[in-house]
Every structure is written in C-alpha cells, then in structure tokens.
Amino acid sequence: MESEVKIEKLLKKGAEASLYYGFWFGKEALFKQRIPKKYRLNVLDTEIRTIRTLNEAKALIRVKTYGINVPAIFEIDFENSTIIMKFIHGTKMKDLMYSLDLNKKQKLFNDLGNQIAILHINGHIHGDITTSNMIITPEEDVFLIDFGLHEYSDTIEDKSVDLHLLKRVLISSHGDDFKPCFDAFLEGYKSEYQNHKIDDYHEIIRNIAVIETRGRYIEKKQRK
DSSP states (O other), X not given: OOTTEXXXXXXXXXXXXXXXXXXXXXXEEEEEEEOOOTTSOHHHHHHHHHHHHHHHHHHHHHHHTTTOOOOOEEEEETTTTEEEEEOOOSEEHXXXXXXXXXXXXXXXXHHHHHHHHHHHHTTEEOSOOOGGGEEEOTTOOEEEOOOTTOEEOOOHHHHHHHHHHHHHHHHHHOGGGHHHXXXXXXXXXXXXXXXXXXXXXXXXXXXXXXXXXXXXXXXXXXXX
C-alpha cells in the first residue's frame, strides 16, 4: 500500500476477516482483511481469499448504484486480500434494540425492508441479514454491512431464506420486539416491490412459512 494509506487499530478479529480502522488519502476508512487459513494449501488459500474479496467488493459497488446505503469502496488490495472502504460512523442496530423506542425501531426496520427489497428486485441476496449487520448513523440512516455471504440469485427460495434468517434473529435475540419490527420490515419490503410494480413478494413471504415447516420436520426427525 502507498504511504497515504494508514492502518491505526484493530476493531474486530473474526473467523474469516479482521476489521481495522485507518485512513485512505486523508479519509477515514475501514480495512476488511481476509485471514489466511493454514489448513489450506497456500496457493489455493490465496486464490480463495482473492476471489471472495473481489466478489464482495463488486457486490458493494453494484448495489450502491441502486441507492442502497452501503460503504463506498476506496480500493481493493488484492495482494493482502483487503477491501478498503469508507468508515461509517454509527451504532449497530443490535446495540440499539434496548434503548430506542418502538416507533423509532419500526421506522428503521421499515427502511431496512425497502433496501432489502431493492436488493432482491435486482437479483442480489445479502446472505446475512442480522441486527449486527445494520449500522444506524447519527442521522438515523440504515446502512447495510458485511456482504461476505452475498450471492446473485433471483429465485423465490433464496429471497425467502434471506428474510427467514432475519426473522429467526429477531425471535432469538430480540423476542419482545420481534412482531412489530418484523411486521414493519415486511411492510417496507412489500411497498418497495409495489413501487416497482412487481408482485412476487406475496410468494416470497408465503415461502417463509414453508421453510419454517421444513425446519420443524427436520428437528422432529432428529429427535426420533
């Protein structure tokens, strides 16, 4: 990297990537660096990390053109499997769920529903819609982060699975807020589909129940 690029501190070390805070030509930046895996052959590991870094960066660049709130990409450092992006000031929704009033939470989840609908309409699956991957800025804008599990798909099944994950997270981690927040999310999701005059959102939402039924069937079989 050039001297104008400076990493200052580690923010988080995950299983797949480490996040660092720093500066890119005077701008606050987040560095997402994929971690080498020693159990893989070095050549294969480098190839996998490079491909995943490129895929995530390309997804962020593309979805931003749809008006989705995601961090802007400054640079892709292939040598170090690192995405350098704009640092978004804010707080994870997960950490705000116990302090915000219900009306504010419903407004934010409605906004999230709008944004996920735009992703789905354009053939993108986030893959990890959780309250940990939503950043709320001081201006109360909802930013989507972590597109590491992003996929391209236009199927009803994949879109339903995307929504089902959020529903499970709300039930398991934010049970008291589950119904009003998920309802607000679905309202925003539906309204965005209607704005685009696309009506397959009915089938997407209905399929969530089908996915849940499958899960209950598997659990019952495992108990036997």
